[in-house]
Amino acid sequence: MKVCVIGAGYVGLVTAACLSDMGNSVVCLDIDAERVLGLQEGRMPIHEPGLDSLVQRNAAAGRLQFTTDAAMAVAHGTIVFIAVGTPPAEDGSADLAHVLSAAATVGRHMTDYKVIVDKSTVPVGTAAQVQATVAQALRQRAALLPFAVVSNPEFLKEGDAIEDFMRPDRIVVGADDEQSTLLMRALYAPFLRNRDRLLVMDVKSAEMTKYVANAMLATRISFMNEMAALAEELGADIEKVRLGIGSDPRIGSHFLYAGLGWGGSCLPKDVQALHRMAQDVGVQLPMLKAVQQINDRQRQLLAERLVARLGESLHGVTVGLWGLAFKPGTDDLREAPSLVLIEELLRRGARVQAFDPVAMPGVAARLGDQPGLALVNHPMQAVQDASALLVVTEWREFRSPDFAELKRCMKRPLVLDGRNLYDPAEMRALGIEHVGIGRAESQPQATHAPMPTLSLAA
Ligand SMILES: NC(=O)c1ccc[n+]([C@@H]2O[C@H](COP(=O)([O-])OP(=O)(O)OC[C@H]3O[C@@H](n4cnc5c(N)ncnc54)[C@H](O)[C@@H]3O)[C@@H](O)[C@H]2O)c1
Numbered sequence: 240m241k242v243c244v245i246g247a248g249y250v251g252l253v254t255a256a257c258l259s260d261m262g263n264s265v266v267c268l269d270i271d272a273e274r275v276l277g278l279q280e281g282r283m284p285i286h287e288p289g290l291d292s293l294v295q296r297n298a299a300a301g302r303l304q305f306t307t308d309a310a311m312a313v314a315h316g317t318i319v320f321i322a323v324g325t326p327p328a329e330d331g332s333a334d335l336a337h338v339l340s341a342a343a344t345v346g347r348h349m350t351d352y353k354v355i356v357d358k359s360t361v362p363v364g365t366a367a368q369v370q371a372t373v374a375q376a377l378r379q380r381a382a383l384l385p386f387a388v389v390s391n392p393e394f395l396k397e398g399d400a401i402e403d404f405m406r407p408d409r410i411v412v413g414a415d416d417e418q419s420t421l422l423m424r425a426l427y428a429p430f431l432r433n434r435d436r437l438l439v440m441d442v443k444s445a446e447m448t449k450y451v452a453n454a455m456l457a458t459r460i461s462f463m464n465e466m467a468a469l470a471e472e473l474g475a476d477i478e479k480v481r482l483g484i485g486s487d488p489r490i491g492s493h494f495l496y497a498g499l500g501w502g503g504s505c506l507p508k509d510v511q512a513l514h515r516m517a518q519d520v521g522v523q524l525p526m527l528k529a530v531q532q533i534n535d536r537q538r539q540l541l542a543e544r545l546v547a548r549l550g551e552s553l554h555g556v557t558v559g560l561w562g563l564a565f566k567p568g569t570d571d572l573r574e575a576p577s578l579v580l581i582e583e584l585l586r587r588g589a590r591v592q593a594f595d596p597v598a599m600p601g602v603a604a605r606l607g608d609q610p611g612l613a614l615v616n617h618p619m620q621a622v623q624d625a626s627a628l629l630v631v632t633e634w635r636e637f638r639s640p641d642f643a644e645l646k647r648c649m650k651r652p653l654v655l656d657g658r659n660l661y662d663p664a665e666m667r668a669l670g671i672e673h674v675g676i677g678r679a680e681s682q683p684q685a686t687h688a689p690m691p692t693l694s695l696a697a
Contacts, residue, residue, distance in 0.1 A: 240263045240264070240317065240318065240422075240425065240426055241263070241264050241315055241316050241317050241318075242255075242258050242263050242264070242265045242266070242315075242316045242317070242318050242319075242320065242426070243265075243266050243267075243268060243312045243313055243315050243316025243318070243319040243320070244258075244265060244266070244267045244268070244316075244319075244320045244322055245268050245269075245312070245319065245320060245321050245322060245323060245341045245344065245345075246267075246268075246269060246320075246321070246322035246323035246324070246337075246341070246359070247267050247268075247269040247271070247274055247275065247278060247284065247305060248284075248285070248322070248323070248324065249285055249287065249395075249397055249400065249504070249571070250322040250358060250359070250393050250395065251267060251269070251320070251322035251323070251358075252267065252278075252283075252284070252285065252287075252290065252294070253287065253290065253395060253400045253401060253404050254320055254322055254358060254393070254404065255267040255303060256290060256293040256294050256297060256303065256401075257293070257401065257404040257405055257430075258426070259297035259300075259302040259303035260293055260296070260297055260302075260405075261429040261430070262302065262429075263302065263426070264302055264315070265297075265302060265303050265304070265316075266304045266305075266306060266311065266312045266315040266316065267303065267304065267305050267306070267312075268305075268306055268307070268308075268309055268312035268313075268344075269305070269307065270307065272307050275305045275306060275307050278294065278305040279305050281294070281295050281298070285569075285570065285571070286569060286570035286597045286598075287397065287398070287400050287401065287568075287569065288398065288399075288401070288568060289401040289402075290400070290401060293401060309344045309347075309348055310348045312348075313344065313345050313347075313348035313349055313353075314348060314349070314350050316353070317351075317352070317353065317354065317422070318353070318354045318356060318422060318423075318426060319345055319349075319353050319354070319355050319356065320356045320358045320391075321338055321341045321342065321345075321355065321356065321357050321358060321359055321369070322358040322359055322393070323337035323338055323340075323341050323359055324337050324359070325337065325338060325359045325360055325361055325508075325512075326508065327507075327508040327511055327512065330515060331511040331512060331514060331515045332362065332511075332512055332515040332516075332519075333360070333361060333362050333508070333512040333515075335361065335362075335365060335368065337359075338357070338359050338361055338365065338369065339368060339369070339372050342355065342368075342369040342372040342373050342376075343372050343373075343375075343376050345373055345376075345386075346372065346373040346374070346375065346376025346377050346380075347376045347379075347380070349373075349377075349382075349384055349386065350384070351384065352384065352385045352386060353384075353386045353387075354386070354387050354389055354418075354419045354422050354423070355369060355373060355386055355387070355388045355389070356388075356389045356390075356391045356423070357369060357388065357389070357390050357391065357392075357446075358391050358392070358393050360392060360393070360449050360450070360453075360505065360509060360512075361390075361446060362446065362450075362512060362515075362516050363443050363446045363447050363450075363516060364443070364446070365390075365446060366388045366389075366390050366413070366442045366443075366446065367388075369388050370388045373386060373388070387414070387415075387416050387418065387419035388442070389412060389413060389414045389419050389420075389423060389442070390411075390412070390413035390414075390442045390445035390446050391410070391411065391412050391413070391423065391445070392411055392445060392446070392448060392449035393449075394407070394408070394409075394411075394449070394452065397503070397504070397566065397568065397569040397571055398566060398567060398568020398569045399568065404430075405430060406430070407430060407431075407436060408436065409436045409437075409438055410427050410430070410431070410436060410437045410438070411438050411440065411445050411448050411449075412424075412427075412437060412438065412439050412440070412445065413439075413440055413441055413442035413443070413444060413445025413446060414439060414442065415441065415442055420439055423437075424437060424439075449509070450509055450512065450513045450516070451513075453505055453506050453509040453510065453513075454509070454510055454513050454527055454530070456494050456501070456506065457501050457506045457510050457530050457531075457534070458526070458527070458530045459493075459494040459495060460494055460495075460496070460498075460500065460501045460534075461500070461501070461529070461530040461531075461533040461534050461537075462530075463477065463481065463495050463496065463497045463677075464497050464498070464500060464533055464534070464537045464676070464677075465533050466480065466497070466677065467497035467676050467677025468677065470677040470678070470679060471677055471678070471679050472679075473679070474679040475679055476663075476677070476678045476679060476680060477497045477659075477676065477677030477678060478497075478659055478675075478677070478678060480677075481495045481496065481497070496658070496659070497659065497676045497677040498537075498657055498658050498659065498676055499537060499538060499540065499541060499576045499631065499657040499658070499676075500533075500534040500535075500537035500538045500576065501534055502538070502565045502566075502573075502574040502575055502576050503565040503566060503571065503573060503574055503575070504565070504571055504573035504574065506574075507534075507574045508574075510527060510530065510531055511531075513527065514527060514528070514531075538576050538579060539583075540657075540676070541576075541580060541629050541631070541655050541657050542580055542583045542584065544655055544674055545558070545584075545627055545629065545655060546587070548627070548653060548674075549626060549627065551587070552587060552588055553584060553587040553588045553589035554587075554588035554589075555588070556588070556589050556590070556626050556627075557589070557590045557591075557592060557623075557624050557625045557626060557650070558584055558589045558590070558591050558592070558625055558626065558627050558628075558629060559592050559593075559594075559621040559622035559623075559625035559627070559628040559629065559649070560577065560580070560581065560584075560591055560592070560593040560594070560621060560628075560629045560631060561593075561594055561595075561618055561621060561628065561629070561630050561631060561632070561634070561637050562577060562594075562595055562630065562631040562632020562633070562634055562637065562658075563575060563577040563578075563593060563595035563598040563599065563601075563602050563631070563632065564577075564595055564597065564598035564632055565577075565632070566632060566633075567632055567633055567634045567635065569597075569598075570597040570598040570600070570601055571598075572598055572601045572602065572605070575598075575632075576631055576657075577593070577595075577602075577631045577632065578602070578605070578606070580629065580631065581593065581602075581606060581609075581612060582606075585609055585611045585612060588611075589611065590611050590612075590613070591611060591612050591613070592613045592615050592620065592621040592622070592623065592625060593612065593613070593614055593615070593621060594614070594615050594616070594617065594618050594620065594621040595632065595634070596634055596636065599614045602614060618636070618637065618640060619640075619641075619644060619645070619648055622645055622648045622649050623648050623649075624648070624649070624650050625648070625649050625650060625651075626649070626650050626651040626653065627651065627653040627654070627655060628645070628649065628653070628654045628655065629655045629657060630654065630655065630656045630657050630658055630660055630661075631657050631658070632658070633658040633660055637660060638660050642666075642669050642671060643669075645671070646669065646670065646671060651672070652670065652671045652672060653671075653672040653674075654666065654671055654672065654673050654674070655674045656673060656674065656675045656676070657676065658676075659675045659676055659677070659678065661673055661675070663675060663678050663680040664680065667680075
């Protein structure tokens with residue numbers, strides 16, 4: 240099948256690469272000429288395991304092309320995916336400027352029937368706006384061409400994106416006509432050979448599904464963070480509680496980790512946008528509001544706990560930091576807790592020594608010229624002469640470090656474990672001061688400020 244993918248970011252690039260790997264002929268269009276040139280030369284703009292070989296293989300086979308030539312790209316695809324960014328606008332709503340600009344591009348350049356697929360995460364009602372934008376562009380050309388707009392939200396996880404796309408739990412397609420539904424079914428059939436997991440529904444329900452999925456995931460994490468605060472006060476260990484509840488199939492074990500809260504490129508903006516959608520139709524979402532408030536509080540926790548142990552001023556104090564990306568397996572820094580933390584530590588006068596296996600170039604571009612911040616090449620360099628280590632991202636290589644060396648390197652062996660990677664009893668036996676999240680055993684004194692009183696009013 241001939242496919243055009245607009246946007247060569249996390250979603251667009253993975254979509255284009257995986258579709259081409261199934262034998263489709265894919266042209267991927269982006270307005271960022273540097274990104275396109277890099278891709279044409281085999282350089283990936285993002286870190287995503289397995290993506291480079293997939294792109295290179297399919298580009299070499301002639302099934303995958305990258306271009307800034309909108310006319311060529313749009314003319315090529317019978318199915319045209321819109322996979323551009325939908326960042327938050329000032330008021331928290333999803334900014335649709337890129338999506339509607341992509342829709343106008345399709346309207347300006349299409350020459351025959353197209354199925355236009357909203358893959359970006361877009362508020363309920365966006366398909367109608369895309370429809371209107373394409374129709375207007377066609378009217379301006381006095382062109383009478385048929386097209387359908389379909390919603391097909393993406394559920395991939397950064398760090399596992401290829402696997403998620405190749406072996407999806409489900410594919411949601413919101414479509415109002417038979418022809419576009421049939422084409423979408425045909426396109427996805429190779430990904431669903433063992434079992435049909437394609438859910439066809441109306442467009443609005445498909446658009447809403449994506450937001451509700453992310454809101455549910457955020458809710459599970461905030462719930463566990465709320466329970467973690469309680470566990471510390473009651474003398475329990477949230478990690479044991481997590482195992483105890485996660486084995487119940489009605490609950491399931493995913494997204495139950497207490498930690499530094501949810502961040503990243505999707506959950507924060509999608510929760511905000513869902514609030515905004517509700518507000519626009521006069522509906523209150525008290526539960527989701529609490530989910531957000533708990534998260535805002537959680538993201539300050541490590542800095543508060545550090546200050547509680549080392550004092551308000553951190554002048555002359557060296558702090559080691561492990562993990563900069565918002566989660567392992569990616570170099571994505573959007574809404575990463577590390578960035579807020581680094582700024583707070585520098586503001587208090589600390590010298591920060593940070594390490595991440597892949598995200599350091601991105602941090603260097605954003606914060607590199609800050610005096611007081613050193614991006615180092617090895618985890619042990621980050622803890623040299625440090626009075627505390629903050630564990631921010633649970634990269635695998637941080638799970639079982641050489642604790643004896645860690646202790647030797649550090650001025651004070653204090654580990655603030657924002658991801659509960661280490662066993663409190665083991666750390667105590669090693670003579671390391673360990674502070675986890677929701678683990679009474681590693682809280683010599685209660686340090687968790689009470690959770691905010693939540694006002695359920697708008
Ligand atoms: N990143 C994720 O894990 C993820 C998962 C599921 C859904 N989503 C959703 O998918 C969408 C894309 O997210 P992303 O993380 O891939 O974004 P991204 O920022 O990584 O990539 C967007 C790309 O679109 C390009 N672009 C912008 N406007 C364009 C235009 N008019 N024509 C051509 N190219 C254009 C940009 O240059 C950029 O390369 C968002 O709505 C996001 O919420 C993201």
